[in-house]
Amino acid sequence: MAELVAVIASTHHPFYYRASTATGADRPPFADEWVRKVEAFRETLTKARPDVLVMVGSDHFHQLWLDNMPQFLIxxxxxxxxxxxxEEREFGLPRMLLRGxxxxxxxxxxxxLDAGFDLAFSNELRIDHSITCPIITLRPEAxxxxxxxxxxxxxxxLPRPGRFVQLGRTIRRLIESxxxxxxxxxxxxxxxxxELGGPRQFGPTxxxxxxxxxxxxxxxxxxxxGCLAEVTLDSLHLPGNATHGFMDFMLMMGVAGEGAKADYVDTYDLFHTMEAYFTWYPNGARP
Amino acid sequence: MSKYLLDKFLFTVDRDAEWVERYREDPRAAVERWEDEYANRILGCHCDESSTWLRFDQAEREALATHDYPKLFELGAHPFLTLTLFIAMFERDYADEPLGFQSEYARRLAHVTPPYPDIAT
Structure with missing residues (x-):
């Protein structure tokens, strides 16, 4: 059977690429420390020596649109x-090509499908920065x-938070089988x-x-x-109007498992958002 | 009221560099043309298979025609779509100040308190 060698949950800050590649006067003061943290985080994936990456993210109204919107799509x-x-225009992200x-x-x-998730699929999917940001930070060789x-x-x-956790658990079980x-x-x-497009956006934190x-x-x-006891679709409006993206972290908690302490945790308090980086090595397989 | 059509305008204009410029330079004419030519296009269908029933109400049309993004927020347009398109149009006017337009955008919405308008379509 396949081996699940690492579970990684991360924020995806689209400004990282530009900040980390900027030089001279264009380089923001927070860039060096950010790069240091990302490279340390990257090492947690490199050490696991993966052959395949299952990448969980969310299309930001790029290919998927309101006339035909899937809840979960592979x-x-x-x-x-x-x-x-x-994304090129606003964040300076490069065009990329990844193998499937x-x-x-x-x-x-x-x-x-047989496990109860009516998954949508796509045979021609252009992926956006929710997946390319972690490629850039964690596996820049792509x-x-x-x-x-x-x-x-x-x-x-949207699906409720518990559904994200369930899907995470199912993805883990399927990979391991x-x-x-x-x-x-x-x-x-x-x-x-x-917060995006609201009064609390782009603050100092x-x-x-x-x-x-x-x-x-x-x-x-x-x-x-504990998380499911407090986080609901309604409650997620309160910390900021785009905070429902936290449910992708909850999905990853489902992959990692109940009570699974992360083997690697780091954060970086930036303007606009807090960056957060987590790695688990399942089944005690810490490399 | 059609939050969906507002979102469709923001989405389709944002992904097309020519439309971004057209909407920046002459918003009223751009909205009129878009409503006439594009509002009923189904993005995954052939043009001959368009819808027949989509149109803005007057408040929506006016908010778009005046670049009134606080009003779009109030009408329940998706904030991510509005923000992305307006950054594309106006960030260049704040080139001396990093995130200057984004800060101005937040300031112009400072009167808004939760719960925010429902964005469900």
Missing amino acids: GKAPYYDANFYN QEDLSAYLLREG DLPIVPVYTNIFAPP WPGDQRVAVIGTGHLSL GPDPEFDRRAVQWIASGDIE
Whole structure:
């Protein structure tokens, strides 16, 4: 059977690429420390020596639109072009091309449907910065095949937080039952408190540092029950109007498992959001 | 009222560099043309298979035609779509100040308190 060698949850800050590559007067003062933290985080994936990456993210109204909006979608394609015109324009992100791991996509779709998730699929999916940011931070070579998993954290009605956790648990179970000997890492990105297009956006910190502190504690300690007891679709409006992206972190907590303490935890308090980086090595397989 | 159509305008204009400039330079004419030519297009269908029933109400049309992004927020347009398109149009006017337009945007919405308008379509 395949081996789940790392579970990684991260924020996806689209400004990292530009900040980390800027030089001279263009380089922001927070860039050096940010790069140091990201490179240390990257090492946690490198050490796990993955063959395949299952990438959990959320399309930001790029390819997926309100006339046909899936709640959970798995890409099944041999290749994925990546990043969009408005991401080049606003964030300076490069266009990319990633290989797909189609047999794992097919397996997750078939078994996921049979496990009670009516998953949508796409045979021609262009992926956006929710997946390319962690490629840039964690695997800049972009040399490993991926399986994209998209969630709807953006266009209500949304699935409830518990459903994200359930999907995470199911993804883990399916990867661990996938016939073959591949080493699989699951990488998912979301947000802590975040406001976009509202009065609390782009402040000196994230819009709700207290939520961020508690969120990091839930994730780092694997406290799924505690998190689910407090986080609802309604409650997520309070820390900032884009905070529903936290549900992708909850999905990753589901992959990591109840009570699973993260083996690596780091945060970086930036303007606009708090960055947060977590790695688990499942089954005591710390490399 | 059609939050969906507001979002469709923001989405389709934002992804097209020519439309971004057209909307920046002459918003009233751009909104009129868009409503006439694009409002009923189904993005995944052939043009001959468009919808027939989509149009803005007057408040929506006026908010778009005047670049009134606080009003769009109030009407329940998706804040991410509004922000992204307005950054594309106006960040360049604040080039001397990092995130200057984003700060101005927040300031112009400072009167808003939770709960925010419902964005469900």
